[in-house]
Amino acid sequence: MADLVEEASRLCRECQACCDGTMFSMVEVDADELPLESRRRLKIVDGPTHIAQPCRHLEASGCGAYQDRPARCRSYACKQQRDHLESGGDLEARLKKVRAIRAIAARLREVGGSHWELQLRDPLSLPSEVSLDLVELAVRLHRDLGWRPYRKEEPAAPMRAEPSADDPSEP
Ligand code: SF4
Numbered sequence: 001m002a003d004l005v006e007e008a009s010r011l012c013r014e015c016q017a018c019c020d021g022t023m024f025s026m027v028e029v030d031a032d033e034l035p036l037e038s039r040r041r042l043k044i045v046d047g048p049t050h051i052a053q054p055c056r057h058l059e060a061s062g063c064g065a066y067q068d069r070p071a072r073c074r075s076y077a078c079k080q081q082r083d084h085l086e087s088g089g090d091l092e093a094r095l096k097k098v099r100a101i102r103a104i105a106a107r108l109r110e111v112g113g114s115h116w117e118l119q120l121r122d123p124l125s126l127p128s129e130v131s132l133d134l135v136e137l138a139v140r141l142h143r144d145l146g147w148r149p150y151r152k153e154e155p156a157a158p159m160r161a162e163p164s165a166d167d168p169s170e171p
C-alpha cells in the first residue's frame, strides 16, 4: 500500500504554491510567534501579524525552517493534500495539476513580478496570453488547490502531511 504521507510530502516538494506567493501574498503569524519570526528576519507586512510571501524560508527542497514554522503553516493543507491524505488516489494526476500551476505562475512572474501585481493592472494593457494565463491560474487554484480569499476568522485547514523521517524539509 502506498505511503500516503510520503506521497503527500512529495506533492508539496514539487508544488510549493502555498509558500512561494502563488496562493497567498502573506501568511498570518500568531502574536506569540512574532519574536521568533523577527529573529529570523522575516519580512513583516500589514501591521505586526503577517509575513510576506514568497517566504524567505522557502528553499528548493522545501521549508528551511520546517521544525519551527509558524502555526498557520503547520496546520494548512490545500485540497490536493487533504484529498490525498484522506483517500489516496492517482499521485501522478495530482503532480500534473500542481506542476501546471507552478508553470503558469512562473510564466506570469517573468512578465510582472507576481500574478497579484498583474491583476492590479489595466486588463487592456496586458497581452492576451498573459490575460489567459491569469484566468487559467485562478481557475486551477480554485479547482485543484481549493484556493479562496482568506478570511481571518476561519480556522486553518485541519490536515497536513508531516515529513517522513528521511525528509525533514517538506514545505
Ligand atoms: S499544501 Fe498544497 S499548495 Fe501547499 S505545497 Fe502542498 S500541495 Fe502545494
Ligand code: SF4
Pocket: 018, 019, 027, 055, 056, 057, 058, 059, 062, 063, 064, 065, 066, 069, 070, 073, 171
Ligand atoms: S512552511 Fe516554511 S517556507 Fe512555507 S510559508 Fe511557512 S515558514 Fe515559509
